[in-house]
Structure formats: structure tokens, C-alpha cells
Amino acid sequence: MEPTLRVKQDTLSIMVKICVSAVLLSLFVFNLYWVIDSYRLFFNYLSGQPEVLQYINRGGLSYWAVHVGLTARFFAVAGCLVAVFLLWVRAQPCSKVKGLLAAALALEGIYFLSFFPSALMLMKPRFVEGVAGAEFQTFFLGAGYLLQVIAVTPLFLVLAFKVYRSANPLQKPDVRVWAGIAFAGYVAALAINAVFRWLDMVRLMGVPFLLTGIVAVGFLDAAVLMPLAVAFAVVGTHRLSKKKEVTAAK
Secondary structure (H helix, E strand, O other): OOHHHHHHHHHHHHHHHHHHHHHHHHHHHHHHHHHHHHHHHHHHHHOOOHHHHHHHHHHOHHHHHHHHHHHHHHHHHHHHHHHHHHHHHOOOOHHHHHHHHHHHHHHHHHHHHOOHHHHHHHHOOEEOOOOOOEEOOOHHHHHHHHHHHHHHHHHHHHHHHHHHHOOOHHHOHHHHHHHHHHHHHHHHHHHHHHHHHHHHHHHHHOHHHHHOOHHHHHHHHHHHHHHHHHHHHHHHHHHHHHOOOOOOOO
């Protein structure tokens, strides 16, 4: 390999490592905020605060599922950060950290599965005071949660199983294919989350609402850029499946 090409590849590898680490750290801090808030409610619930008791009892299974899901994601992202450190800083082989990676993937899948009760609750018709009959006020939001469960949970659980069962996961073509598919599903879930949040607002406020000020920018970002991200993820999945060799350290 020519020296110039090797330098370019090494620089690209460093940039990828920095970007992945930055994303994981950002996700860890973001999730930590919600984990702390969820446990604050949990301990207030145990202490018997009336307003918290009413809030959690009204949420029912949805609150408890999300509480478990946030805890699962906390350990999932923490596990990923430890795996990244072992792979890229300590130069450990992937076979040594495959159990940690598999656990992190399974826990992230459980996090998305925790959306299921909320999806069912939000998709139910609601009776609104002054309005005849029931209305599906948050149907699309609930449907978005349900689609996220379908797009991520089964793929991540299958990938976790394959990573754990493989002696050297990155050298197994079927593991790389499943990794690409799971990544595409994950990006699709992010796109679903972005797009479906707008659909209920459009139904309630009308299409002209989307064309007002900064709202138009947010809608176009969700409706145009997120589907493009899914398309790029699919292309990346295809290219990854064609690779003959992948090295964890790079």
C-alpha cells in the first residue's frame, strides 16, 4: 500500500473513532439525564408522595416499562463505551469483548421494546371534553413507537445472539450482514421517531402549520433528511456485507 494512501486511511480511522466515541458519550449524557429523572420519580413513589403516586398510577405499565428501558439503555451505552476503550485504546481482540458487545446490543433492544406499552396507550381513542365521540389524538405518535419496536428490537436481539455465539464476530460474514441490517433498522427507527411526531400535529393543526417559521425547517429536516439517512444506511449495509475482512482496531 502506498504511504500516502495509508496515511489517509489512518486519518479516516481516527476520525471514525472520534465520531463514534463522541456519539456514545453524548448519548450517555442524554440518557443519564432521563435515568436520573426516572429514578427521582421512582424514589418519590416509594416515599408515597401523592402527586407522584397519581402520576405513576395513571401511567401504569407504560411508566414502569420506560423506567426499565432507560435503565437498560444506561448499561447498554456504558457497555459500549467500555468496549470501545478495550478495542481502540487497549487494543483487545474483538473475541475478548464480544460478551460485552452482545449484552449492550441486547439491552438496547430491550430499551426499544419498553416503548410497546406506551405505543398501545397512545394509539387508543381518547374522549375529549366538548367533542362528540372518541378521537385518536395521539395515534400516529403511538404508531411511531410501535414501528420503532419492530425496526430495532428483533434485529438487535438476533445480532446480540450472533455476536455472542461467534468466536470472532467481525470475521463472520453473516454477523456483518446482520450488523448492517440492524444499523439500517436503527436509523429507520430514528427517522420514524422524527417523522411520526409531526403527523398528529398536522392532523390537529393542518398543513399550513408546517409552513410557519422555524416549524418548516424542523419538518423538512424530518421529512427529507431522515429518509436520506435511511438510504445511506442501506447503502452502507450493502457495502459492509461485501467486505471480506474487517478489523476491530480500525
